[in-house]
Amino acid sequence: GENVEQHPSTLSVQEGDSAVIKCTYSDSASNYFPWYKQELGKGPQLIIDIRSNVGEKKDQRIAVTLNKTAKHFSLHITETQPEDSAVYFCAVPDTGRRALTFGSGTRLQVQP
Amino acid sequence: EAGVTQFPSHSVIEKGQTVTLRCDPISGHDNLYWYRRVMGKEIKFLLHFVKESKQDESGMPNNRFLAERTGGTYSTLKVQPAELEDSGVYFCASSALGDGYTFGSGTRLTVV
Numbered sequence: 001g002e003n004v005e006q007h008p009s010t011l012s013v014q015e016g017d018s019a020v021i022k023c024t025y026s027d028s029a030s031n032y033f034p035w036y037k038q039e040l041g042k043g044p045q046l047i048i049d050i051r052s053n054v055g056e057k058k059d060q061r062i063a064v065t066l067n068k069t070a071k072h073f074s075l076h077i078t079e080t081q082p083e084d085s086a087v088y089f090c091a092v093p094d095t096g097r098r099a100l101t102f103g104s105g106t107r108l109q110v111q112p
Numbered sequence: 113e114a115g116v117t118q119f120p121s122h123s124v125i126e127k128g129q130t131v132t133l134r135c136d137p138i139s140g141h142d143n144l145y146w147y148r149r150v151m152g153k154e155i156k157f158l159l160h161f162v163k164e165s166k167q168d169e170s171g172m173p174n175n176r177f178l179a180e181r182t183g184g185t186y187s188t189l190k191v192q193p194a195e196l197e198d199s200g201v202y203f204c205a206s207s208a209l210g211d212g213y214t215f216g217s218g219t220r221l222t223v224v
Contacts, residue, residue: 004154034212034213036215041217042217042218043116043118043203043205043215043216043217043218044155044203044215045215046212046213046214049212089154089155094157097160097168098143098145098160098167098168098207099145099157099160099168099170099171100147100157100213101157102147102154102155102156103154104153104154105152105154105155
């Protein structure tokens with residue numbers, strides 16, 4: 001099955017700084033890479049995703065980059081705000097299945 | 113559009129008792145998934161329904177777990193008898209075509 005590693009496990013930044021979270025995966029056939037944000041007491045919410053036919057995708061302050069050769073993808077948050085504080089998960093679909101394998105999560109704390 | 117609804121939001125039961133979790137997916141979503149997060153670790157896949165059929169139940173930990181989706185609408189996940197290691201947050205998600213999931217807020221299960 002798919003193996004996903006996510007780093008760092010915790011990240012603390014000052015408001016206005018940028019935050020980067022990285023995930024590596026094992027199955028070179030993977031072609032869909034979503035990122036989820038989980039706030040306290042809520043379920044994971046899809047915030048951005050990327051497919052393997054593009055290398056970067058942006059949505060306002062959030063961007064995801066993909067390096068298929070190296071089998072890693074990263075979440076970039078610019079101009080961080082306190083409301084960005086949450087746990088972020090990357091995920092990769094298992095080949096031939098709809099199941100997602102999640103990374104272990106990154107707790108992001110944005111200090112005002 | 114109503115989101116994915118799960119209840120109860122919290123459940124505390126004694127070891128050996130039975131608990132049933134319920135998930136109401138977004139109307140019209142044929143795909144329904146169960147995941148769980150144990151002890152703050154990664155979110156792990158349990159099973160996947162397509163309408164009322166179990167498409168993939170490879171993540172179910174053992175035969176104490178039983179999932180049903182009668183009529184292809186809501187789903188239930190029964191744990192009988194519950195053990196201490198079953199404690200965690202159980203998430204349900206649904207999707208239509210494509211890969212994007214919508215998660216519910218989860219049920220926090222505590223077995224004492």
